[in-house]
Amino acid sequence: MAKQYWLFKSEPGTFSITDLEKAPDKTTCWDGVRNYQARNFLSKQVASGDHVFFYHSNTEPPAIVGIAQVAKAGYPDPSAFNPKSKYFDEKSDPEDPAWYSVDIKHVKTFKRPVTLSELRGNAKLKGMVLLQKGSRLSIQPVSEKEWKAIIDMLKQN
DNA sequence: GCCAACGTTGGC
């Protein structure tokens, strides 16, 4: 299986990369995804060992703040079955789960985040899903070229 | 806080 790359969005007020770093074994269940396109990535494509950019949205500045790795591939999202969870979905049947989670583990937090405006300024990233107009997908595929171009931006810091 | 873009819901 070829290496795959992803970008996971999170609002830092809800779950930040610092939260991930502090989590037991620096690992967390990525739950609460309630969008079908993102769900399909989680259930079918995101594989153990895949590399993940951790992105902070809805904050100033929006930025890629670090890297994580997929520790466990798609499995039914437990929060959908938990009536106490804000992500509870009574329509999700444990026999035929509607929603999926993966586990991710912290790899590194950047000393300096790569901001959205810096990403926009890199011509190599023109096609990146994140930079498309109106794009709000919370689980996004990242191409190998895009991944490498962003890693190169870190080295220039 | 504003608002454009997008996704979902539900009446018909």
Place this chain on the structure above:
DNA sequence: GCCAACGTTGGC
């Protein structure tokens, strides 16, 4: 199946 209304996302 259409589409208006509504809710959410997320940059600014």
